Amino acid sequence: MAGKEMMIKIGVLGLQGAVREHVHSIRESGAEAIVVKDKDQLAEIDGLILPGGESTTMRKLIDKYNFMESLKEFARSGKPMFGTCAGLILLAKNIIGYEHPHIGVMDVKVERNSFGRQKDSFEADIPIAGIADDFQAVFIRAPHIVQAGENVEILAKHNEKIVAAREGNILGCSFHPELTDDHRITAYFVNMAKEAKGN
Secondary structure, X not given: OOOHHHOOEEEEEOOOOOHHXXXXXXXXXXOEEEEEOOHHHHHHOOEEXXXXXXXXXXXXXXXXXXXXXXXXXXXXXXXXXXXXXXXXXHHEEEEOOOOOOOOOOEEEEEEXXXXXXXXXXEEEEEEEOOOEEXXXXXXXXXXXXXXXXXXXEEEEEEOOEEEEEEEOOEEEEOOOHHHOOOOHHHHHHHHHHHHHHOO
């Protein structure tokens, strides 16, 4: 059943962060993009991107708009979630220096700002397993994965630091794929949503 009615719908959590760039990347990957500002919208989408931004601010807004339980339920339902930069921090079960996780659905331990401050932002070409041999990754105050659980597939490293990983329906990366014209990671995530939906 090809056609418009089967188009995959990918949401971008629209509380804070690089929302517009993700919307563009989703559309370039052949899916419909929906900016999610209300938890009831989660029922309409096949996958959800948690964009980069400021994780502490995003957490406050998640709490303010009563999103937390709905986001956990979305992950438990098997629908894919993709966290970039701050989004990865929100997904992690463990955050160095914090007693409690945020959404906490990915079996990884992360360290915030592990590549330095804003002025230390940089780009690097990295291979990403199953996605790209030479992805231009943009790191801005990026976290990295310090430790990954046994069911977590490590997809990419930079200077021996884990910067992209997948655990089942959860995908996370330290960098900002939406800030480039390379849509291969977004397309990979759209494909995860297609597979989860059975398309």
